[in-house]
Amino acid sequence: MASQKNKKENQLIKASDVVFTAVIVAAMLAVLFFMMPKTSGKTVQIKQNGQVVRTLLLSEDTTVEINGTYHNVFVIKDGKISIQSTDCPGKQCQKTGEIFYAGQSIVCAPNGVSATIAGGGDVDAIT
């Protein structure tokens, strides 16, 4: 009886160890899970003069107007965002067309506005 008790105490791994380790691992996974970017859908971030003014889901069709020096109308349709109309000179932003890949962006420099689809590309910048 005594030797059996000793044997149990000398066991390298006890049930409680397993429970303890499992709790720690589960907690770590939970932290990582909550820290991961939401993968429920691609988002697009619209900034004006460097400040985020809108964060939108690409999966939800909508129209957004951004007023500044000029007037940009963004439209999200079928998972793509584009500039539907603008009164900026040159209309360079509208010429960009539809974007839908992570890291792509539409820029309207005259209006100080950018729309960028979240998630980086493989490069740090494009020249």
Add this chain to the structure above:
Amino acid sequence: MAKTNSFFAAVLSCGGGAALFNIQQVRKMRKKRLTAIFACACVCVVFLSACAPAPCTDESFYMNTIITQSLYTKDTQVLAQNNEILREMEHAMSRTIKDSDVSRLNADKKAEVSADTVAVIEEALKVSKQTNGAFHVALGKVMEVWGFGTDEAHVPTRLELDAIKDTTDDTQICIDGDTVKLGTAQIDLGGAAKGFALDKLAQNIKDHNIESALISIGGSIYARGKKPNGQPYKIGIRDPQGTQSDYIAVIEIDDACISTSGVYERGFVQDGVYYHHLIDSKTLAPVKNNLASVSVVSKSGIQTDLYSTALFVMGLTDGLRFANEQGIDAVFITDQNEIVLTDGFGYGFTKK
């Protein structure tokens, strides 16, 4: 970050509770082992979350273009200083701001200007002479007549262009201290100001001992050091046949600038023909050759700007010969998307 910390605290308390529960049941020796497991877990969480440093980032608009900055520093003042430098540059060299150095020069033929404006004009004239006018600083009036980037963009008649021929005479430009005289010339510093601004920001970054940074001024890029994960900064060269976000090749740079002149940057379509903004100073019209873009890498930002334009205007054969002679690192992309590098191209290059 606050969110990460609160989760971290949650793990600590949860793990701590589990540890207490166990400690009551096990012997001292085993306690050490559990503490070790717990410590390992904590270290892992810290490494996975808190350790990746976040850069100071900023997006701003100056000189009619978008500027993005990403600096690995805790000193948020550097971004503010950089934006002030950009604001000053814009105020000196814009063609659209009425009382800028450039506007006053073009209007009054003679003006006192900032040291920066003098430096840019001097450098531009030097490259203009060296490239036999392939880069040309006196295209202010010509750019205005074509109207690139405005709603009035259109193809001017030959008569209109002949009538402004004297505004392109850069031999009349003379600099005396901070006074510049233009004569009949009209200048545009659009092909040099971004690169010069890049040099000024790069200097400010070095002055603040920032070891890792990436700055893009409308696609003219400066990268310093490596990213926190030890990877070099990777710059994509835009695919001339794709969108703004498509690239055809990747160049790795460290403490260097890269700038590209491409037909896609600014232009307009009239009667089904595309007209780009890279003007040949001999014809005063968009240069016609088989190139789609030229990128130049150099320690000097203003040189990447000036030479990318000059090499484009020279064309593939002459541009490549000139770049090789002068030891300029350049990437030529033809309208068939063929890539041609200068001899002994000195930077990590990968075709996508």
